[in-house]
Amino acid sequence: MPLVQLADLRVERKGGFALDIPSLEIGRGEILSLLGPNGCGKTTLLLAIAGLLPRRSGEILFDGERLPRALFPLRCRRRIAMVFQESLLLDATVWDNVAMGLRFRGVGRNAMVDKVTENLERFRIAPLRDRPARALSGGEARRTSLARAFAVEPELLLLDEPFASLDLPSREALVEDLEEALRRTRTTAVLATHDRTEALRLSDRMAVMDAGRILQIGPPERVMDCPAGALVACFMGVENVSPGRVVARKEPRLVVSVAGHEIEALGELSVGTEVTVSLRPEKVILSPCDGHQDNDLPMRIQRIVPMGPYHRVYLSGPFPRVAIVSHRDMEEQRLRIGQVVRVSFEASKVHLSP
Amino acid sequence: MDLIVEGLRKAFWLLVTLDPEVIRITLLSLRVSGTATLLSLTVGVSLGTAIGLSQFHGRGILVSIVNTGMGLPPVVVGLFVTVLVWRNGPLGFLGILYTPTAMIIAQAIIATPIIMGISLAAIQQLPVELRLQILALGATRLQMAWVLAKQARLPLLAAVMAGFGGVISEVGASMMVGGNIKGYSRVLTTATVMETSRGNFDMAIALSAILLLLAYLITIALTYVQQRGRP
Numbered sequence: 295m296p297l298v299q300l301a302d303l304r305v306e307r308k309g310g311f312a313l314d315i316p317s318l319e320i321g322r323g324e325i326l327s328l329l330g331p332n333g334c335g336k337t338t339l340l341l342a343i344a345g346l347l348p349r350r351s352g353e354i355l356f357d358g359e360r361l362p363r364a365l366f367p368l369r370c371r372r373r374i375a376m377v378f379q380e381s382l383l384l385d386a387t388v389w390d391n392v393a394m395g396l397r398f399r400g401v402g403r404n405a406m407v408d409k410v411t412e413n414l415e416r417f418r419i420a421p422l423r424d425r426p427a428r429a430l431s432g433g434e435a436r437r438t439s440l441a442r443a444f445a446v447e448p449e450l451l452l453l454d455e456p457f458a459s460l461d462l463p464s465r466e467a468l469v470e471d472l473e474e475a476l477r478r479t480r481t482t483a484v485l486a487t488h489d490r491t492e493a494l495r496l497s498d499r500m501a502v503m504d505a506g507r508i509l510q511i512g513p514p515e516r517v518m519d520c521p522a523g524a525l526v527a528c529f530m531g532v533e534n535v536s537p538g539r540v541v542a543r544k545e546p547r548l549v550v551s552v553a554g555h556e557i558e559a560l561g562e563l564s565v566g567t568e569v570t571v572s573l574r575p576e577k578v579i580l581s582p583c584d585g586h587q588d589n590d591l592p593m594r595i596q597r598i599v600p601m602g603p604y605h606r607v608y609l610s611g612p613f614p615r616v617a618i619v620s621h622r623d624m625e626e627q628r629l630r631i632g633q634v635v636r637v638s639f640e641a642s643k644v645h646l647s648p
Numbered sequence: 649m650d651l652i653v654e655g656l657r658k659a660f661w662l663l664v665t666l667d668p669e670v671i672r673i674t675l676l677s678l679r680v681s682g683t684a685t686l687l688s689l690t691v692g693v694s695l696g697t698a699i700g701l702s703q704f705h706g707r708g709i710l711v712s713i714v715n716t717g718m719g720l721p722p723v724v725v726g727l728f729v730t731v732l733v734w735r736n737g738p739l740g741f742l743g744i745l746y747t748p749t750a751m752i753i754a755q756a757i758i759a760t761p762i763i764m765g766i767s768l769a770a771i772q773q774l775p776v777e778l779r780l781q782i783l784a785l786g787a788t789r790l791q792m793a794w795v796l797a798k799q800a801r802l803p804l805l806a807a808v809m810a811g812f813g814g815v816i817s818e819v820g821a822s823m824m825v826g827g828n829i830k831g832y833s834r835v836l837t838t839a840t841v842m843e844t845s846r847g848n849f850d851m852a853i854a855l856s857a858i859l860l861l862l863a864y865l866i867t868i869a870l871t872y873v874q875q876r877g878r879p
Contacts, residue, residue, distance in 0.1 A: 346780050368788060376784035378777050385799055394795075395785035446786060 295358055297322045297450060297482050298343060303352035305342050305506075312338045313506045315352070320450075320484060325476060327493035327514075328486045329529060330503035336486035337379070338506070340452045343484065344376045356450070372399060375448035379455040381435035383427035388419060388438050391427050395446035413441040416475055433464035437471070444475055451476075451483040457492060469495065490530060494518065502526045519574065520645045527572040534578070534614035538571040538646070540564065547641055553612035557589045559644035569646040571613065577643040578617035580607060580635045582627055589644075591637045598624075598631055605629075609637060655853020662854050669831075674858060677835040680748050680826075681816040684755030685763075688811050692760045693804060696767025697793050701779065714768060717761025722754075726824030729754040733825070746827035751835070754821035759811035766810060770803035771796055805874040809867055816863055836862070 296319040305313035313335050320326055328336040341347035343354065345366025354361045356370050365371075375395065383391045392413055396406045414420040417437040422430065427438060436456065443451055456472065457465045473496055476483055487493050493500050494514045501511040502525075510522040521527035527535045538552040540563050547558045552571050563569065580595075594610040605624050607617045614637060619629065629635065662670045699710060731737050733745045733753075744750045774796055782792045797804060819837035826833035828842060836859040843852040 341780070344784050346783055365783070368786070371783065372786040374784070375786075376781070378781050378784075380775070380777060382775070382778050382781040384795065394782075398785060398787045398791050442785065452784075 296320055297324075297357055299353070299355040300343070301353045301355075303342060303354065304350045305338055305347060306350045307338060307347075311350075311506055313342060313349075315339070315506075315508060318501075318508065318511070320482060322482055323480045324499065325483045325485065325497045327497035327500045328484065328503055329488070329490060329493055329500060331488075331529065334503040335506040336503055337454050339503070340376060340454050340484060340486055343450075344374055344452050345371060346376070372446070373449045374452065375443040375446050375450075376452040377439050377443045377454060377456050379458050381432075381439040383430070383435055383438055383442075385426070385428060387424050387426055388414070388430070388434075389423045391438050392441045392445050394442060399446065409445050409447070410441075413445045416444065417441040417471055433460055433468065436460060436464075436468060440468075440472060440475070444479065444481075447479070449482060451481050453483060453485045455486055455488070457487070457489070472496070490518070502529055504529075519643075520647075521572055522647055524570055524572075527570070531574070532572045532645075533575050533616040534571075534573040536571050536613040538569050538613075540567045540569060540646075548646070550644075550646065555591060555611070555613065557591075557613075557644065558641040559646050560642050561646045563646060563648060567648055569648050572645045572647070573614050573639055573643060575606070575614070575616040576618040577639050578614050579638045580617050580619055580623075580627065580629060581638070582629070582633070582635055589637075589639050589641065592634055593637045595629060595631050595633050595635060598629070609635075611637070614639065651849050652853060655850045656857055658850045659854030659857035663858065670855070670858065672831065673834055673836055673839050673855070674862065676748060676833070677816065677837070677859070678862070680751045680822070680835060681755060681812060684752045684815050685759055685808065685812045687752070687756040688759035688763045688815075689808060691756075692763030692807070692811070693767045693797065696764040696807075697771050697797055699764075700768045700771030701793060701796070711768065714761055714765045718765040720758055720761060721820070722758055722818040722822075723820035723824065725754050725757050726821030729757065729821065729825045745825065746829060746833060748826065748833055750825040751822050751833060754825045755815035755818065758818060758821060759815045762814050763807045763811040766807035767797075767800070767804055770800035770807070773803075774799055802874055805870050809870050812866060812870075813863060816859070816866075 298320040300315050300318040303313060303315040304311060328339060330336055338347065342349055345361060348364045359370065361370060384394065389410060392410045393406055396409060414423055417440055419434060419437045419441060422434060427435065430438060440456060457468055460468065469492055485493065485496060497514055499511060500514045500517045501508045502517060503509065504525055510517055510526045518530050521530050521532055524535050536552050538550045540548050541551045541556065542549040543565060546560065548561050548563060549556050550559050550569065550571060591611065595607055596610055597608040599606040603621050605619050605621065607619050607629065609615055609617065699707065729750060730745065733739045733742060733750055779792060779796065782795050787795065817837060819841055822835055823838050823841065826838065828834050828838040836855050840852050840855040843855060
C-alpha cells in the first residue's frame, strides 16, 4: 500500500483553484520531485499533504487512514515533517532548534541528546550546536532546518526548495548530504524544486506541475526524454520543440514533417497525426564532415554560448534549433559561428507526443 | 528652584530614613500595580495571542475595540468599577469599594487592553510560515502558541512595561475606587495628588521622585530581561 494517496484533491486559495490533482500515490521509501514554474502549486501540494492547508474536496490517505479536510490529527502530523523554503529557525541555539520537534513529542533527555547529536553530525553542524540560530549563514541555517526535520524521524518528509538561494558550492555539498541522509534513513520524501538536475539526482519519480495540475509524472529519465507536451518539454530543458505531422511510415520508423524538413522518428502513430516533436539539445550531433547517422541536415551555426564544460550552439534551422556540445568536441571539430555543419540525431531520440 | 531641590532632598531623606508611611505607600503601590499587571499579563497575552492566531468573522472589529481600549481613560474605568462595586451595584455584595482589591481590578482593566493590543501585534508580525513550520514539526496548537509567544518575547516584554507603566502612574481610577485612605488604600499617585492639593510641594515632589525611581528600576529590570543575549 502506498504511504500517501490523493484522490480528486482540490485546494482553493485566494478564491481560485490552486490545486487540482485527480490522483497521486507516493510509495514507501520513494523520493518524488515536484518541478514547475513559480506559482504552479508545488508548495500548495506540499502543504496539503502535510495537512496544513484545508482542501475544498477530495481525499488524502496517509498510511491507509482517511484524513480530515482541516488540520490533520496530531498522531498523523507527528509522522510527517516539512522543511519550508525559508529556514524559519527559532530565536534559540542550533541545538534547541534541532531538538524542537522532539520536545513537542516529549522525548526523554537521553534519547533527545542521541537524536540531536546524530543529526547535527549528519548535516555537519555539530561545531555550531551552541551558536544562536540568528548568527548562522544561509547554508548553515538550511542545514539546521534539515537536521531539525530528520531528528523527528519522519515517515514522510516534505521539502520545499531546500536549496533555494544557496551559492553553488554550498548547494552541491548540501545536496550530497541530503541524498545520503535520505538513502540511509530510507525516508519517503517529496521534494519541490526548480532545479531539474537536483530532481534527477535525488528522485525516483518526477512530477512536472503547472497551474495546480500535474502535467506529467514518471521516472526522471522518461520525463526528461519523453516530455508530454510543449510545457513539460520547455521546463525540462528540451529546447528543440516544434509542431509536426506524421507523413509516412517506413517500418519501424515514422517520417515526420517538421518546419519544412522531413525527419525520422520511432513510434506507433498513424499517418496524418499532428504531433509535438521534441529533441533534447544534448542529443544533437554536429559534425563538419558528412553525416553518417539518421536525420542528417545541413545547417549554419548562428551563435555559440559557452556554459562551462559545455557550449550551447544555436543553429540556423527551426528544428533542431539548439545543440549542446562538449568543450572537447568544440575544440576537436573547430566549430565556429557561420560554419555550415551536418546536424544529425538518432531517430530513437526524437520524442513525438500527439 | 528651591522648591524642587528641597523636594528632592526630602525624597532622599524619606528613603534613607525608611519613613514608615512612605514605605507603606510604596509597597502598596507595588503590590496593587504589580498584581494588576500580572492579571493583565495572563489575560492580555492569552487573548492577544489567541486573537492574533485566529481567523473569524468580526475579528477586525474586535481588534479595533482592543486597540481603542489601549487608550482607555482611567477615570472612565474608575467610574465603571465604582458603579460595579457600589453598595447597590451588581457586585456591591462583595464589599470591595475603597479597598486595594477594587484598585487592582480597575488597574487590571486599564492594563489588559494595552498588553493585549501589543501582544496581538507582536504575534501578528511573526511570519505565517513560522506557525506552519511549528505545526509541521508536530506541535499541538497550545505548543505552537507557547513557542510563538517565546519568539515574540521582546515585544511582549515591551507590553509588560507599557502595562505596568500605565497603571503605576494612573491616579483617576485609584482615587475613585480606592478612596486614598491613609494606611489602607493610599498609593504613590493618590498621595502625590493629595499633598499637592494641600500645598505640601516638598512631600509631593518626594513622592513623585520615588514613583519615578520605582518605575525606572522596574523598567530597567524588564529591559535587562528583554535585551539579554542580544548581539
